[in-house]
Amino acid sequence: MSDLPADLFGEIDPPDRRLLMGPGPSNVHPRVLRAMSAAVLGQFDPEFTTTMNQVMALYRGVFQTTNKWTFMVDGTSRAAIEAAMVSVLAPGETVLVVSSGRFGLLLQEIGQRCGAKVEIVEAPWGEVVPMNAIKAAAERVRPRLIACVHGDTSTTMAQPLDGLGDVARGVGALSYVDATATLGGMDVAVDRWRADIVTAGLQKCMGGPPGIAPITISDRAAEHIFARRHVEKGIASAGDNAGPAPVIGSNYFDLAMVMDYWSDKRLNHHTEAASMLYAARECARIVLGEGLPKRIERHRLAGAAMAAGIEAMGLKVYGGAAHKMFNAVGVFIPEGVNGESLRKRMREEFEIEIGTSFGPLAGKIWRIGTMAGNARKHHVAHTLMALETALRREGFAAKASGVDAALGVYDGAKGD
Amino acid sequence: MSDLPADLFGEIDPPDRRLLMGPGPSNVHPRVLRAMSAAVLGQFDPEFTTTMNQVMALYRGVFQTTNKWTFMVDGTSRAAIEAAMVSVLAPGETVLVVSSGRFGLLLQEIGQRCGAKVEIVEAPWGEVVPMNAIKAAAERVRPRLIACVHGDTSTTMAQPLDGLGDVARGVGALSYVDATATLGGMDVAVDRWRADIVTAGLQKCMGGPPGIAPITISDRAAEHIFARRHVEKGIASAGDNAGPAPVIGSNYFDLAMVMDYWSDKRLNHHTEAASMLYAARECARIVLGEGLPKRIERHRLAGAAMAAGIEAMGLKVYGGAAHKMFNAVGVFIPEGVNGESLRKRMREEFEIEIGTSFGPLAGKIWRIGTMAGNARKHHVAHTLMALETALRREGFAAKASGVDAALGVYDGAKGD
Numbered sequence: 153m154s155d156l157p158a159d160l161f162g163e164i165d166p167p168d169r170r171l172l173m174g175p176g177p178s179n180v181h182p183r184v185l186r187a188m189s190a191a192v193l194g195q196f197d198p199e200f201t202t203t204m205n206q207v208m209a210l211y212r213g214v215f216q217t218t219n220k221w222t223f224m225v226d227g228t229s230r231a232a233i234e235a236a237m238v239s240v241l242a243p244g245e246t247v248l249v250v251s252s253g254r255f256g257l258l259l260q261e262i263g264q265r266c267g268a269k270v271e272i273v274e275a276p277w278g279e280v281v282p283m284n285a286i287k288a289a290a291e292r293v294r295p296r297l298i299a300c301v302h303g304d305t306s307t308t309m310a311q312p313l314d315g316l317g318d319v320a321r322g323v324g325a326l327s328y329v330d331a332t333a334t335l336g337g338m339d340v341a342v343d344r345w346r347a348d349i350v351t352a353g354l355q356k357c358m359g360g361p362p363g364i365a366p367i368t369i370s371d372r373a374a375e376h377i378f379a380r381r382h383v384e385k386g387i388a389s390a391g392d393n394a395g396p397a398p399v400i401g402s403n404y405f406d407l408a409m410v411m412d413y414w415s416d417k418r419l420n421h422h423t424e425a426a427s428m429l430y431a432a433r434e435c436a437r438i439v440l441g442e443g444l445p446k447r448i449e450r451h452r453l454a455g456a457a458m459a460a461g462i463e464a465m466g467l468k469v470y471g472g473a474a475h476k477m478f479n480a481v482g483v484f485i486p487e488g489v490n491g492e493s494l495r496k497r498m499r500e501e502f503e504i505e506i507g508t509s510f511g512p513l514a515g516k517i518w519r520i521g522t523m524a525g526n527a528r529k530h531h532v533a534h535t536l537m538a539l540e541t542a543l544r545r546e547g548f549a550a551k552a553s554g555v556d557a558a559l560g561v562y563d564g565a566k567g568d
Numbered sequence: 569m570s571d572l573p574a575d576l577f578g579e580i581d582p583p584d585r586r587l588l589m590g591p592g593p594s595n596v597h598p599r600v601l602r603a604m605s606a607a608v609l610g611q612f613d614p615e616f617t618t619t620m621n622q623v624m625a626l627y628r629g630v631f632q633t634t635n636k637w638t639f640m641v642d643g644t645s646r647a648a649i650e651a652a653m654v655s656v657l658a659p660g661e662t663v664l665v666v667s668s669g670r671f672g673l674l675l676q677e678i679g680q681r682c683g684a685k686v687e688i689v690e691a692p693w694g695e696v697v698p699m700n701a702i703k704a705a706a707e708r709v710r711p712r713l714i715a716c717v718h719g720d721t722s723t724t725m726a727q728p729l730d731g732l733g734d735v736a737r738g739v740g741a742l743s744y745v746d747a748t749a750t751l752g753g754m755d756v757a758v759d760r761w762r763a764d765i766v767t768a769g770l771q772k773c774m775g776g777p778p779g780i781a782p783i784t785i786s787d788r789a790a791e792h793i794f795a796r797r798h799v800e801k802g803i804a805s806a807g808d809n810a811g812p813a814p815v816i817g818s819n820y821f822d823l824a825m826v827m828d829y830w831s832d833k834r835l836n837h838h839t840e841a842a843s844m845l846y847a848a849r850e851c852a853r854i855v856l857g858e859g860l861p862k863r864i865e866r867h868r869l870a871g872a873a874m875a876a877g878i879e880a881m882g883l884k885v886y887g888g889a890a891h892k893m894f895n896a897v898g899v900f901i902p903e904g905v906n907g908e909s910l911r912k913r914m915r916e917e918f919e920i921e922i923g924t925s926f927g928p929l930a931g932k933i934w935r936i937g938t939m940a941g942n943a944r945k946h947h948v949a950h951t952l953m954a955l956e957t958a959l960r961r962e963g964f965a966a967k968a969s970g971v972d973a974a975l976g977v978y979d980g981a982k983g984d
Contacts, residue, residue: 160853188604191584206577227643228838254802363841386670422644425779437576
């Protein structure tokens with residue numbers, strides 16, 4: 153302890169007005185911050201299991217699904233991705249990854265760690281993969297699982313997913329969608345897609361903190377996973393026979409046990425992250441209280457206004473407009489401007505965060521998000537005005553007013 | 569949404585005065601609940617990475633270690649257990665599990681899922697494994713890792729661990745300790761034990777919520793793990809060559825990448841669970857502010873008082889007194905009393921939770937915890953008075969006053 157300051161670094165006191173306009177996390181709704189201060193209960197207290205059941209019902213609404221198995225994985229978004237993939241894929245089985253960005257690469261990487269054979273159907277960064285290409289690849293490789301990213305924030309593209317479930321059923325596969333970046337901000341239509349497993353996070357368009365990950369699972373995927381059920385020796389009862397299929401390669405991410413925990417069995421697995429569960433509950437109440445169609449239109453409008461503002465200033469938007477995510481826009485860093493210097497200026501002079509980029513786009517584009525409560529006119533306007541000023545101070549003169557163009561989009565739409 | 573009530577189940581409003589005297593979670597300190605309502609920042613904001621570094625320094629104090637690699641795994645306690653084991657153990661390597669309870673069985677189970685060869689040195693439930701037995705087993709099986717549980721709440725026994733690191737070094741092994749149930753309540757002396765990896769949780773003696781897991785790693789264990797580093801394709805730079813050793817079987821639990829994230833490299837892996845990080849920070853500030861020796865003595869005294877009260881009432885304490893955890897006591901359910909009926913009465917009439925049991929002890933013992941802020945005289949007294957009343961109403965007459973015996977322990981010790 154000798155190297156610790158006497159005040160133990162003081163009370164937690166982060167800047168409370170920083171506007172998070174990057175690709176996530178976005179600002180957390182005050183109602184969600186408050187919900188986390190509710191008392192933690194024992195995990196098998198009837199009041200607590202009632203809350204768990206409420207969260208399941210609320211996320212059926214958020215995911216637009218009737219799936220019984222709609223619950224939480226206790227970890228950040230990628231925890232749920234790994235849980236989905238490791239619980240489905242036995243070593244040696246094939247996963248077909250639909251890939252056109254960093255998070256498609258992540259699905260490949262996780263598939264490899266599961267010991268699966270990873271096949272890829274891909275598009276260049278900035279584009280999406282047509283469903284008929286997915287179908288052709290699926291018919292060629294006959295995968296156990298088809299895995300996709302809905303909105304890949306690394307490229308700001310949204311992969312069209314209508315028809316996915318039919319393609320998967322056509323080859324006897326299950327389908328998985330990572331909707332981390334789109335849930336609550338774009339149309340994540342689990343049942344219409346006929347997707348088998350969809351996972352997300354709270355820290356993008358749901359207006360919550362990272363650390364817990366919503367998941368929904370179709371009955372047929374659940375049946376596949378339960379066939380791999382192997383309950384721990386320390387808590388197994390006589391009735392818990394091992395399933396016929398290979399044991400799942402992770403204990404923490406064994407969705408058979410996690411579903412047993414979320415069922416009336418209340419099998420003891422982990423201890424549910426109560427405060428994060430409360431956050432997830434409040435996020436869903438806010439999203440459903442606003443109404444999904446209204447909320448998605450709000451995101452669409454903010455994204456369109458931001459892009460219009462960017463282009464008006466003479467900057468170039470990254471990627472094809474036809475498939476752009478509503479809630480993130482990539483902006484080519486203009487010649488002569490240092491991307492990191494501009495970002496620092498945005499943060500230090502205006503308390504606004506915008507995002508950097510990964511891999512092939514590192515140093516080439518900024519990524520600006522309009523997510524959750526930040527997908528609103530005044531946040532778009534402040535960001536564009538600050539960006540125009542910061543660019544000017546970095547030596548780049550805007551061609552025209554970005555904020556005027558953005559407000560013009562709002563004027564035309566009569567939205568907020 | 570049609571099946572959701574119009575008020576979306578209303579504001580989160582759990583019973584706020586329930587006293588959690590089970591084996592965990594325990595009641596969360598109000599300062600910790602408040603800390604979680606601080607604003608979430610972008611994960612690479614300098615203010616946020618400063619907070620991460622503060623948390624590393626604080627937990628070096630809590631773990632009594634100088635280990636550079638002291639940080640958080642984003643998940644519940646067992647997430648960190650799995651991260652430690654899967655990051656060390658390559659398939660086919662041997663893990664020696666020291667086992668005398670449910671959480672020893674969990675270590676075996678996780679070892680199997682890692683593809684390791686699991687060897688066991690065990691004691692019957694209610695006892696501990698002598699260090700010379702661990703040494704003999706280690707010399708026989710020459711493991712890659714020796715894995716132990718410090719306090720196994722399933723049996724309320726605390727495994728002595730002095731000398732563990734020397735035993736491990738003697739056979740060229742690394743050592744791992746699960747200190748989930750004891751950190752902040754008993755002496756978790758990472759450097760004195762010379763343990764290589766120790767993990768914990770917040771929801772027992774740290775006074776926080778479940779959902780984030782402190783971990784500390786020695787330099788030699790970190791070196792072993794970094795030799796297995798395989799950075800994801802989407803974010804790898806030219807310098808990030810694959811390590812020579814086999815890839816780690818999980819992406820989320822790949823401690824090589826997690827350490828790179830917590831280092832100055834700030835490799836993008838998961839998005840840190842900011843609200844839970846704030847909770848962890850405040851837990852450590854409370855624990856170190858009280859002072860570890862004082863806090864551990866407070867737990868010792870509360871546990872001793874509780875056990876004395878139980879015995880005075882004519883109930884029998886489970887397991888050997890020599891190695892009992894300070895913060896949990898097992899109580900044989902007396903003949904003629906229905907264990908679950910008593911627990912329900914405790915909760916419904918007195919708003920006090922006590923714990924049930926697992927496996928071979930299910931239906932045989934209750935488990936009563938005295939953890940974090942609940943390890944105090946008045947909580948011990950209220951619990952014993954309520955237990956005496958509840959037992960009477962279930963038909964069991966106490967032999968003598970439990971609360972008087974417990975207060976007698978406090979009178980003798982002049983503690984609180």
